[in-house]
Amino acid sequence: MSVETVTQTANGSSPEHLTSASYQNNPYPVPDSQREPLVLGNPSIHDVTEKIAGIVEGKTNLKYWLAVLICASIAGLGFGAIGETVTTGIGVWGSNNTIGWAWDITNFVFWIGIGHAGTLISAILYLFRQKWRTAINRSAEAMTIFAVMCAGIFPVIHTGRPWFAYWLTPYPNQMQLWVNFRSPLVWDVFAVSTYLTVSALFWFIGLVPDLATIRNYVKGKTAKSLYTFFSFGWTGSMRAWHHYEIAYMILAGLSTPLVLSVHTIVSMDFATSVLPGWHTTIFPPYFVAGAIFSGFAMVMTLLVIAREILGLKDYITLKHLENMNKIILATGMMVGYAYSMEFFIAWYSGNEYERTVFINRAFGEYWWAYWSMLSCNVLSPQIYWFKKARRNIPLMFVISIFVNIGMWFERFTIISTSLHHDFLPSSWSYYTPTMVEVGIFVGTIGLFLTLFLLFSKYLPVIAISEIKGIMPGSQPVHHHDEEHHH
Amino acid sequence: MSDSKNIAVLGNFKDPNKIMHAANKVRESGYTDFDIYTPYPIHGLDKAMGVKRTILPYISFGGAMFGLGNAVFLMWWTGAVDYKLNIGGKPFFSVQFGIPIMFELTVLLTALATFVALWALCGLPKWYSDLQDDAGFNSAVDDTFVLSIFATDQRFSLETTTKFMNEIGADDVRLIEA
Known part of the structure; x- marks a missing residue:
């Protein structure tokens, strides 16, 4: 018996079975049966295919292409601004000797943070067997990958000569120099590139069975051959599913510490320096919580629109949105705690530079950034204590935008306020962005939205096979008993 | 016609409980060269089929x-x-x-x-399958569970395998030839 138990746990089926056999029409009354259903309208398994593959097969309208055109134009504007930076030099930015990391690094941290919610949903909620994730994991993972791509642009152009960006990696060269492995900036290179690679692999593995479903659904010749190619000839063989489920579990298990490590290392870019306002041990957990907070806000912004336009209200239900709002409230409280703890420690440390930096942060020249951050991140989510608010769609859209803005200001506040007053009053300075910097940032938003629009049309926006597997009646009842009866 | 070769006998299922039952039966009957195609992983089905734990x-x-x-x-x-x-x-x-x-x-x-x-x-990517022209097989990525017993199995014989498939409750039992 004990051997069997071990095998069951290891192949991943047992915990699922034990904790929620309730999904099925089983005779025992369990709390689960009183829960709100995850998919509304009681569709059949085939209806799910029709719905999701139907989005891919459906004709695009003028509005869609207009939206793509607008977003792509904005992205083009951003690339123009990057071109200006590269051809003229970093001098076209507002950064100066005192404030060397300004908008650029703010934007890097902002985008990297956005990505974290996708991994949280796809990996951490998977390990915790949170079935509601199946409706939103695909789009959240897509968002992760696009956000990390946007993030990657910033440090590369910050080098000033992006064609030498490969110098960041250790490779044998004629100068016989290696990178400095003691530097957190090098850790960052490894963390971000690992994060992008692993997220992309995880996403692709999840996509393969769904691409096979779409392959058999679409009619067009080009579409069919493309989906055939990328679905790798997936047949749905249970022998393949057996390997697949283990691989999925391993990748989820890897992504979980990975996502925590990425923002931890990003925070070390700051925390390992000796600058007041940056040199604090609270940074890693504080940054990770903030990343998840901002990422969930971005998922919310996108999904509220997508479920409306793609007609997915039965799949991405109010229950899903409410759950996400609860996470936004919880992580918002965590960053709120971090903000106050930073202040407390600045006072408690007895270090006058630390104190001065924090007083300057709240009441100095950048007071407007600090208070925007605080009101957007800490005050605005408080409304989610009320269930009515958590289920109010226009309200959650507005709050998600507030959080996006607030989390951008958080990074800006941390970077600019700590830098603009350094130890030498004669070098104190102020930073205002130039149009080129604004253009690059707005351009990455355009790029992100363009990619998301293309994704929402040409790939399955909901994990088809996963949602089928959690629908009522989709799994056998009491299959373990059956074996014992023989 | 004379050079057509038997590939497999296929049968469809719609109910997860029935496919689980069928998988147990197939394994107990001593077949080893068989597979079940499903639109989503079914908990415990790999075990019922006797699939060895993956390395x-x-x-x-x-x-x-x-x-x-x-x-x-x-x-x-x-x-x-x-x-x-x-x-x-x-x-x-x-x-x-x-x-x-x-x-x-x-x-x-x-x-x-x-x-x-x-x-x-x-064994992927593999863009060809002997079963790929069968409509039932293609619906396995949609909403059907398809049991396939291959002709390469030592116990395979067209009559008994077809009869066996009908007995365990498969619908639309059919032979695939190449």
Whole structure:
């Protein structure tokens, strides 16, 4: 018996079975049966295919292409601004000797943070067997990958000569120099590139069975051959599913510490320096919580629109949105705690530079950034204590935008306020962005939205096979008993 | 007609309980060369079929060790052997500053090993299947569970296997020829 138990746990089926056999029409009354259903309208398994593959097969309208055109134009504007930076030099930015990391690094941290919610949903909620994730994991993972791509642009152009960006990696060269492995900036290179690679692999593995479903659904010749190619000839063989489920579990298990490590290392870019306002041990957990907070806000912004336009209200239900709002409230409280703890420690440390930096942060020249951050991140989510608010769609859209803005200001506040007053009053300075910097940032938003629009049309926006597997009646009842009866 | 070869006998199921029952029956009857195609993984079906536990985790672990070893070697050899560079009096190599990169490379190589091993073990990519013209088989990625007993199985015979399929409750039992 004990051997069997071990095998069951290891192949991943047992915990699922034990904790929620309730999904099925089983005779025992369990709390689960009183829960709100995850998919509304009681569709059949085939209806799910029709719905999701139907989005891919459906004709695009003028509005869609207009939206793509607008977003792509904005992205083009951003690339123009990057071109200006590269051809003229970093001098076209507002950064100066005192404030060397300004908008650029703010934007890097902002985008990297956005990505974290996708991994949280796809990996951490998977390990915790949170079935509601199946409706939103695909789009959240897509968002992760696009956000990390946007993030990657910033440090590369910050080098000033992006064609030498490969110098960041250790490779044998004629100068016989290696990178400095003691530097957190090098850790960052490894963390971000690992994060992008692993997220992309995880996403692709999840996509393969769904691409096979779409392959058999679409009619067009080009579409069919493309989906055939990328679905790798997936047949749905249970022998393949057996390997697949283990691989999925391993990748989820890897992504979980990975996502925590990425923002931890990003925070070390700051925390390992000796600058007041940056040199604090609270940074890693504080940054990770903030990343998840901002990422969930971005998922919310996108999904509220997508479920409306793609007609997915039965799949991405109010229950899903409410759950996400609860996470936004919880992580918002965590960053709120971090903000106050930073202040407390600045006072408690007895270090006058630390104190001065924090007083300057709240009441100095950048007071407007600090208070925007605080009101957007800490005050605005408080409304989610009320269930009515958590289920109010226009309200959650507005709050998600507030959080996006607030989390951008958080990074800006941390970077600019700590830098603009350094130890030498004669070098104190102020930073205002130039149009080129604004253009690059707005351009990455355009790029992100363009990619998301293309994704929402040409790939399955909901994990088809996963949602089928959690629908009522989709799994056998009491299959373990059956074996014992023989 | 004379050179047509039997490939497999296929039968469809719609009910997850019935396919689970059928899988047990097929395994108990001694068939080994069979497969079930499903639109989503069915909990416990692999076990009912008698599928041996995958070796994938061992390959992943190999990837992990390879990644970790590489990270340690890379940092130690470049920093403490090939080009010693004194930066602020810090050690040329130590485990403490190496932890982030050791972790990242371990994760990276584990993920890559898992990815490659997954497709290798599944025998994919393979863009051709002997069953691909069968409509029922194609609906296995939609909403049908398709049981297939292959002609290569030692116990396969057209009559008895077809009869057996009907007995265990398969719909639309059919022979696939190539």
